[in-house]
Amino acid sequence: MYRPQIKVLDCTIRDGGLINDCKFDDKFVRAVYKALNESGVDYIELGYQASKKIFSPDKFGKWKFCDEDDLRAVTEGIEKKAKISVMVDIGRVEKSEVKQKKDSIVDMIRVAMYVKEVDKAIDLVNYYSEKGYETTVNIMAISTALMPDLEEALAQLSETPVKAVYVVDSFGALFSEQIHFLIEKYKKYLNPKGIEVGIHCHNNQQLAFGNTIEAIRMGANFIDATIFGIGRGPGNCPMELLLSFLKNPKFKLEPVLEVIEKEFLPLKEKMEWGYILPYMITGILNQHPRTAIALRNGKDKDKYADFYRSFSSKEEMD
Amino acid sequence: MYRPQIKVLDCTIRDGGLINDCKFDDKFVRAVYKALNESGVDYIELGYQASKKIFSPDKFGKWKFCDEDDLRAVTEGIEKKAKISVMVDIGRVEKSEVKQKKDSIVDMIRVAMYVKEVDKAIDLVNYYSEKGYETTVNIMAISTALMPDLEEALAQLSETPVKAVYVVDSFGALFSEQIHFLIEKYKKYLNPKGIEVGIHCHNNQQLAFGNTIEAIRMGANFIDATIFGIGRGPGNCPMELLLSFLKNPKFKLEPVLEVIEKEFLPLKEKMEWGYILPYMITGILNQHPRTAIALRNGKDKDKYADFYRSFSSKEEMD
Numbered sequence: 111m112y113r114p115q116i117k118v119l120d121c122t123i124r125d126g127g128l129i130n131d132c133k134f135d136d137k138f139v140r141a142v143y144k145a146l147n148e149s150g151v152d153y154i155e156l157g158y159q160a161s162k163k164i165f166s167p168d169k170f171g172k173w174k175f176c177d178e179d180d181l182r183a184v185t186e187g188i189e190k191k192a193k194i195s196v197m198v199d200i201g202r203v204e205k206s207e208v209k210q211k212k213d214s215i216v217d218m219i220r221v222a223m224y225v226k227e228v229d230k231a232i233d234l235v236n237y238y239s240e241k242g243y244e245t246t247v248n249i250m251a252i253s254t255a256l257m258p259d260l261e262e263a264l265a266q267l268s269e270t271p272v273k274a275v276y277v278v279d280s281f282g283a284l285f286s287e288q289i290h291f292l293i294e295k296y297k298k299y300l301n302p303k304g305i306e307v308g309i310h311c312h313n314n315q316q317l318a319f320g321n322t323i324e325a326i327r328m329g330a331n332f333i334d335a336t337i338f339g340i341g342r343g344p345g346n347c348p349m350e351l352l353l354s355f356l357k358n359p360k361f362k363l364e365p366v367l368e369v370i371e372k373e374f375l376p377l378k379e380k381m382e383w384g385y386i387l388p389y390m391i392t393g394i395l396n397q398h399p400r401t402a403i404a405l406r407n408g409k410d411k412d413k414y415a416d417f418y419r420s421f422s423s424k425e426e427m428d
Numbered sequence: 429m430y431r432p433q434i435k436v437l438d439c440t441i442r443d444g445g446l447i448n449d450c451k452f453d454d455k456f457v458r459a460v461y462k463a464l465n466e467s468g469v470d471y472i473e474l475g476y477q478a479s480k481k482i483f484s485p486d487k488f489g490k491w492k493f494c495d496e497d498d499l500r501a502v503t504e505g506i507e508k509k510a511k512i513s514v515m516v517d518i519g520r521v522e523k524s525e526v527k528q529k530k531d532s533i534v535d536m537i538r539v540a541m542y543v544k545e546v547d548k549a550i551d552l553v554n555y556y557s558e559k560g561y562e563t564t565v566n567i568m569a570i571s572t573a574l575m576p577d578l579e580e581a582l583a584q585l586s587e588t589p590v591k592a593v594y595v596v597d598s599f600g601a602l603f604s605e606q607i608h609f610l611i612e613k614y615k616k617y618l619n620p621k622g623i624e625v626g627i628h629c630h631n632n633q634q635l636a637f638g639n640t641i642e643a644i645r646m647g648a649n650f651i652d653a654t655i656f657g658i659g660r661g662p663g664n665c666p667m668e669l670l671l672s673f674l675k676n677p678k679f680k681l682e683p684v685l686e687v688i689e690k691e692f693l694p695l696k697e698k699m700e701w702g703y704i705l706p707y708m709i710t711g712i713l714n715q716h717p718r719t720a721i722a723l724r725n726g727k728d729k730d731k732y733a734d735f736y737r738s739f740s741s742k743e744e745m746d
Contacts, residue, residue, distance in 0.1 A: 316636070316637045319634045385702070413689065
């Protein structure tokens, strides 16, 4: 698929940070940043920009906060070809703490929201845009959004300076048909205003790459992936697969393969992600992975059938 | 997807046998056979029916040969709800060694062929049909087949008593667009004669399940999968994902989850399959996995970038 408008965004450090409370060491982040710049991706997301008034630096690593000094320390001396992005969550950020764009190496701020938080997201988008940043809005848990709410949110977002609005399959619950439907829906509201559609898939059902392809075919132009598919639980669309699918000659696979063998194989000995059945089960049931996370931290981590049954034994609802 | 015509075929023992020379012990095969019968799948493939004149029983386990006594030993005492199938490879079978259907618990014989072997496959299909078996033909390495050869083969197969003809993505190289195209092509030749189209995907690019869904949507009705995706290298479409996608209430997920936790987790400690980068690389390059298998057996098993480069440093071709 060769379409020059496609922008690839790597969120290895940001999404992978959900596994280890954002505690990647500088050597690892530098290696990832260097490999990605060489690979030709368009954006590299280095973490969250949460407020230290809300999260304690004692509990979280530096990529939860992305202080300017920390960002500069891991990127200096490496040729910056890609833009840098950070993510903010509604209610976990103090917007006044964000610098003017001219004083930061960050290029883009991505606002993560649930569909009902659209007004708060638009407030942040407007604020960051005025400070000089590119912005996106990532609508999480899209597989549980009600259609009238989504359509209203898309209509509102279409009137903002946002660069792209993402379909985020947080629960890894969607099939290609549903991706198809959602990308069409987003496009209808956003493309006439020059706003792109983005896709961010989770791999609970081994569909992250397949659904990303479907989104690309349908016209999504902001495409998220992570190296070796790293991410909480099942992880994300693997960057190495995405780059080999995209035919634009600006993308290089070798730097990604090299950083996997040097940095990710040792990491995989210490951190768990990939095709793990409790996350497959929350995916097929369209549930938040929190129950699977809890299970994996306990002694019953491999009691798959009991875990599956636990969802059908809940109280009846009226 | 609820379509009563869909038949699910499990090839856990047969395709998994490519990893361990078909040396699964009886306890494991019984557990798999029992779980699958309880899960509601339509066919259970228990191995190859190769000739002992061609392969030595000293080197291969009993599921390379599927002697009637061995089949009966692992299935007796378990209620037989599913049909039993075996696979034969062109040139690796003595057709006269196969019993009459009335003397066997095997219900179906699947003939695996490359597209140029169609005349030999038809000879076997006719022979086994006369002996009383259902038959399918599985066209391997479809991603390298030339279209005129494929069309001629499909036209010839449409005149045989074969029950289904499979698209087999042996190299795990195909994307959904190509699956879409191939299923349409097969259907055009086969469906008017009452012959079904089948799909068998390999998971090199994490697309086995996604491409299987695409094939189902396009009308494929014979669907292959294996428990926990077991199979040589990257493995196959995982049965647990397929069953949770299919909405026919005859399918039960719990027996599959249970056999995974009891039998497959211990096996995974001893046998390798899944998302392994050398197989991803042969997949994206549309190559037979033999080079990846060789790499994984050597000291450079994790030298992904060098392995990738080795394909572009081959001699020039005219």
